[in-house]
Amino acid sequence: xxxxxxxxxxxxxxxxxxxxxxxxxxxxxxxxxxxxxxxxxxxxxxxxxxxxxxxxxxxxxxxxxxxxxxxxxxxxxxxxxxxxxxxxxxxxxxxxxxxxxxxxxxxxxxxxxxxxxxxxxxxxxxxxxxxxxxxxxxxxxxxxxxxxxxxxxxxxxxxxxxxxxxxxxxxxxxxxxxxxxxxxxxxxxxxxxxxxxxxxxxxxxxxxxxxxxxxxxxxxxxxxxxxxxxxxxxxxxxxxxxxxxxxxxxxxxxxxxxxxxxxxxxxxxxxxxxxxxxxxxxxxxxxxxxxxxxxxxxxxxxxxxxxxxxxxxxxxxxxxxxxxxxxxxxxxxxxxxxxxxxxxxxxxxxxxxxxxxxxxxxxxxxxxxxxxxxxxxxxxxxxxxxxxxxxxxxx
Numbered sequence: 532x533x534x535x536x537x538x539x540x541x542x543x544x545x546x547x548x549x550x551x552x553x554x555x556x557x558x559x560x561x562x563x564x565x566x567x568x569x570x571x572x573x574x575x576x577x578x579x580x581x582x583x584x585x586x587x588x589x590x591x592x593x594x595x596x597x598x599x600x601x602x603x604x605x606x607x608x609x610x611x612x613x614x615x616x617x618x619x620x621x622x623x624x625x626x627x628x629x630x631x632x633x634x635x636x637x638x639x640x641x642x643x644x645x646x647x648x649x650x651x652x653x654x655x656x657x658x659x660x661x662x663x664x665x666x667x668x669x670x671x672x673x674x675x676x677x678x679x680x681x682x683x684x685x686x687x688x689x690x691x692x693x694x695x696x697x698x699x700x701x702x703x704x705x706x707x708x709x710x711x712x713x714x715x716x717x718x719x720x721x722x723x724x725x726x727x728x729x730x731x732x733x734x735x736x737x738x739x740x741x742x743x744x745x746x747x748x749x750x751x752x753x754x755x756x757x758x759x760x761x762x763x764x765x766x767x768x769x770x771x772x773x774x775x776x777x778x779x780x781x782x783x784x785x786x787x788x789x790x791x792x793x794x795x796x797x798x799x800x801x802x803x804x805x806x807x808x809x810x811x812x813x814x815x816x817x818x819x820x821x822x823x824x825x826x827x828x829x830x831x832x833x834x835x836x837x838x839x840x841x842x843x844x845x846x847x848x849x850x851x852x853x854x855x856x857x858x859x860x861x862x863x864x865x866x867x868x869x870x871x872x873x874x875x876x877x878x879x880x881x882x883x884x885x886x887x888x889x890x891x892x893x894x895x896x897x898x899x900x901x902x903x904x905x906x907x908x909x910x911x912x913x914x915x916x917x918x919x920x921x922x923x924x925x926x
Contacts (some may be wrong), residue, residue: 619641802858832905833908
């Protein structure tokens with residue numbers, strides 16, 4: 532269907548557009564020059580957006596088809612004005628919006644940011660095949676679905692992803708958020724906007740804060756003559772204060788032991804009272820393994836998964852350090868070691884060499900060394916991991 536034919540047979544349009552305007556549209560449609568095409572698009576755009584006229588749905592459909600066919604012959608200033616008009620219309624034609632969304636960014640921008648008619652699938656195509664400026668514009672929409680956010684993340688462009696993270700109206704899947712927090716260990720631009728997101732879980736927030744703290748620690752130790760151990764303690768205290776609302780691992784399970792061993796992260800003294808040591812060993816003798824592990828965790832102030840590893844791993848060095856630091860004697864250490872080796876091996880034969888070497892390690896480990904090692908193990912795992920990443924990057 533030619534443009535002029537379409538205009539001439541639009542009966543409904545004739546009822547709303549006067550004869551002079553209709554004649555002008557027909558003449559413009561017959562003229563193939565850029566100026567005429569631009570004028571035609573401008574006039575139809577005014578009609579389409581209802582400036583002085585009321586068009587039926589059929590009228591709008593025909594107007595949209597005409598503009599869609601001539602859009603690339605129209606001056607950019609006209610396309611910009613048309614895009615700005617159509618971006619806020621709730622009934623704009625989908626194909627026309629798609630064409631404008633894939634136009635130059637100065638034309639596409641209002642469509643990409645404001646249009647509520649253009650579909651996610653069409654926006655994802657824009658993200659995949661158009662420029663970074665188009666991607667940033669999409670990231671600025673008032674609301675974004677998880678698939679659309681995922682497409683923006685897959686661009687790998689830091690500017691695009693930063694704009695997405697800063698958008699409070701963007702829905703980001705948990706898996707994508709985890710990936711962004713991992714990337715934030717190296718991409719500092721992500722750190723601040725991620726920390727402000729309301730959909731960040733306590734676990735991810737904790738990991739993010741430790742990553743930022745590790746980077747700060749590296750900068751301070753490189754710039755100033757500071758004691759790394761003291762700096763670690765200060766950073767850990769500060770970050771722990773920010774995260775105190777989140778429940779720490781084993782907090783509820785260990786409440787029954789609160790009156791036995793105070794949890795002070797600011798002291799280097801792990802030594803427990805002889806009566807506490809006796810109580811702990813009695814639990815083990817009575818077969819109360821779960822209670823024994825809770826008590827040992829409370830006294831050592833170590834994470835439960837780390838403590839379980841020390842108790843069951845071959846060699847017994849980690850367990851020796853824990854026992855030495857909290858003040859258990861050699862006999863108590865040997866009893867714990869043998870008890871858990873039996874459990875690990877199903878009450879089978881225990882290698883005496885392993886026990887002998889572990890006992891020698893216990894004897895050769897000083898209280899000071901054990902205490903220092905315990906302080907290192909107390910560091911939050913996310914903090915330690917972030918430090919390792921930074922140190923690996925320096926090699």
